[in-house]
Amino acid sequence: MTQSRWLPYALIAPAMVFLGIFFIVPLVQTIMLSFQGGSGFGLENYSKMVGDLNFGLAIKNTFLLVLTVIPLQVGLALAMGMMLQKMTAGRDVVLWIWTIPLGVSDLAAGLVWLALLQNTGYINSMLFAMGLIEGPTPWLNSETPVTLFVAVVLAEVWRATAIVLVILVGGLQLIPKEFGEAAEIFGAKPWTRFTRITLPLLKPSLQSALILRTVLAFEVFAVVYALGGRNFPVLVGEAYVWQRENQNYGVAAAYAVLVMIISLAATIFWLRALRTKPEAQA
Amino acid sequence: MAGIVIDRIAKSFGAVSALKEVSLEIADGEFVALLGPSGCGKTTLLRIMAGLETRSSGRVLIGGRDVSDLKPYERGLAMVFQNYAVFPHMTVYDNVGFGLTMQKKPKDVIDRQVKKAAALLHIEPYLERYPAKLSGGQRQRVAVARALAVEPAVLLMDEPLSNLDALLRLEMRAELKSVLREAGTTTVYVTHDQTEAMGLADRIAVMHGGKIVQIAPPTEVYSRPASMFVGGFVGSPPMNFIPVEARAGSVALGGQTLAAPRASGALTLGFRGEDVTLAPPGEAMPFTVRVAEPMGSHLLLTGRIGDAVVRVVAPPASIVKAGETVGLRLDPDRIVFMDAATGAATDLAA
Numbered sequence: 001m002t003q004s005r006w007l008p009y010a011l012i013a014p015a016m017v018f019l020g021i022f023f024i025v026p027l028v029q030t031i032m033l034s035f036q037g038g039s040g041f042g043l044e045n046y047s048k049m050v051g052d053l054n055f056g057l058a059i060k061n062t063f064l065l066v067l068t069v070i071p072l073q074v075g076l077a078l079a080m081g082m083m084l085q086k087m088t089a090g091r092d093v094v095l096w097i098w099t100i101p102l103g104v105s106d107l108a109a110g111l112v113w114l115a116l117l118q119n120t121g122y123i124n125s126m127l128f129a130m131g132l133i134e135g136p137t138p139w140l141n142s143e144t145p146v147t148l149f150v151a152v153v154l155a156e157v158w159r160a161t162a163i164v165l166v167i168l169v170g171g172l173q174l175i176p177k178e179f180g181e182a183a184e185i186f187g188a189k190p191w192t193r194f195t196r197i198t199l200p201l202l203k204p205s206l207q208s209a210l211i212l213r214t215v216l217a218f219e220v221f222a223v224v225y226a227l228g229g230r231n232f233p234v235l236v237g238e239a240y241v242w243q244r245e246n247q248n249y250g251v252a253a254a255y256a257v258l259v260m261i262i263s264l265a266a267t268i269f270w271l272r273a274l275r276t277k278p279e280a281q282a
Numbered sequence: 283m284a285g286i287v288i289d290r291i292a293k294s295f296g297a298v299s300a301l302k303e304v305s306l307e308i309a310d311g312e313f314v315a316l317l318g319p320s321g322c323g324k325t326t327l328l329r330i331m332a333g334l335e336t337r338s339s340g341r342v343l344i345g346g347r348d349v350s351d352l353k354p355y356e357r358g359l360a361m362v363f364q365n366y367a368v369f370p371h372m373t374v375y376d377n378v379g380f381g382l383t384m385q386k387k388p389k390d391v392i393d394r395q396v397k398k399a400a401a402l403l404h405i406e407p408y409l410e411r412y413p414a415k416l417s418g419g420q421r422q423r424v425a426v427a428r429a430l431a432v433e434p435a436v437l438l439m440d441e442p443l444s445n446l447d448a449l450l451r452l453e454m455r456a457e458l459k460s461v462l463r464e465a466g467t468t469t470v471y472v473t474h475d476q477t478e479a480m481g482l483a484d485r486i487a488v489m490h491g492g493k494i495v496q497i498a499p500p501t502e503v504y505s506r507p508a509s510m511f512v513g514g515f516v517g518s519p520p521m522n523f524i525p526v527e528a529r530a531g532s533v534a535l536g537g538q539t540l541a542a543p544r545a546s547g548a549l550t551l552g553f554r555g556e557d558v559t560l561a562p563p564g565e566a567m568p569f570t571v572r573v574a575e576p577m578g579s580h581l582l583l584t585g586r587i588g589d590a591v592v593r594v595v596a597p598p599a600s601i602v603k604a605g606e607t608v609g610l611r612l613d614p615d616r617i618v619f620m621d622a623a624t625g626a627a628t629d630l631a632a
Contacts, residue, residue, distance in 0.1 A: 187384030
């Protein structure tokens, strides 16, 4: 009995130490760093960050991207998940193929889309061969912000819809098929069954998927950097620039703290918005 | 209210034939139980009636209308599922009113019907609660109320009591019977529990291997089984079968001479454990008792007649010990003869 009292703590200790060294300590250091400026402890880094020309643009771009990509990904993943539920033969193969992008790193995904979309890329070559364009047409520079934005959205949707899909498929499989059948017997048509039965019962999975995807979407960087460089400033991209090019770790840390606060806020938002009342749980 | 006609319904899953041209007619307001062991096709047949499963061939008529190709909700029926399938994210009130809401009935009609169904199933105190707060029995009441609230022409029930504990099952069984009698709904009830089928149904359709092997009122299924399978499946203890030999139109058994359906040849004699009287060993068929179990209401004796295992229900006060040999006298009006080769009942008159 005496053994069982300390054993659980001993077993989670390595994980706690790991988290402490590689997560909590850097986090605290980053927060400290963000408040340390040339004139001592204060908000100097934050005022520098907010005063920067690209700051407003980075905020706008990041939110625009999140607000476009997340609904697209959830909508697509829901549709794909429902299709998988209807399939009998070959279901696993389709799911496997759909989740291949999960194994591709975000920078690699950005480079794939760069190869397609750059001036001498595959898409331009194809359009030229078909006689639809006169010569190399730029899609990704600062003069074409709309196509650049669309390209980033496309690449992000291609790259990260699968994680939403995997979570939602897991959730869909947990819903007993009798609920749908009962609804069908009592007169619910397919769309009504989806909105009145499937979606409410899928809420816990939707919540997990949305929290995960939103937090990661606010950290979007590599895809944007590969496709547009600084033509499309985003928050984490700005942190990178301040760290690398400006060698100003304080402002970079301020950006990091800002992204963290936004992520936390997004998490709390989803936790509240998609709360399942304890008594209404399955 | 409507009768049901099942017209040569067949279903195969790939090479496996689950239903072999099953036909069945159910009268308006009748309560029919589909009884059989797992894998006999009873649930498949029910799901085909509901429209949840496709059929390979045949027709389903409800109230004279061919509903074979209609969607489940166009067939005018309601269903109660084994695991209740009560929606966890809706209150009891919304669950019971779900069918009516889907039919876009006015609020006051829904309210009236929900309260009526809730009163019938005694769930009025829980209307504002969520199903997670209810016991299994209460959830099943909600499922039945949801089905009755739409006042269906036909009610289909798929093993509705099998998830409940024994005592609750007994209670719900009696209650279901009175509620459904009052509602007068045509009911098809799938079960593997023969006591449920016996207690509830006007007629029992015994299914085996994708076919209906007997359809008859409970007492007839019990005392006049159409085959050795039915006799062995229905009743607890199951019917006893012993091989006998007919000579000159009768069968001689330890001092008893019983009229046989055939002049000569091998037959199987079937009798229920309670249709015998104990007699001194010299005067009747000798029965060697292996185990005697006092069940309170009766004494259950298990032993052998020749090579056949036989179970006999003796009066509770009988004094019989394991290892003893006693005589058994059969009630000639309550015995059945089966063909020894096919296991099918042979008619005495034939």
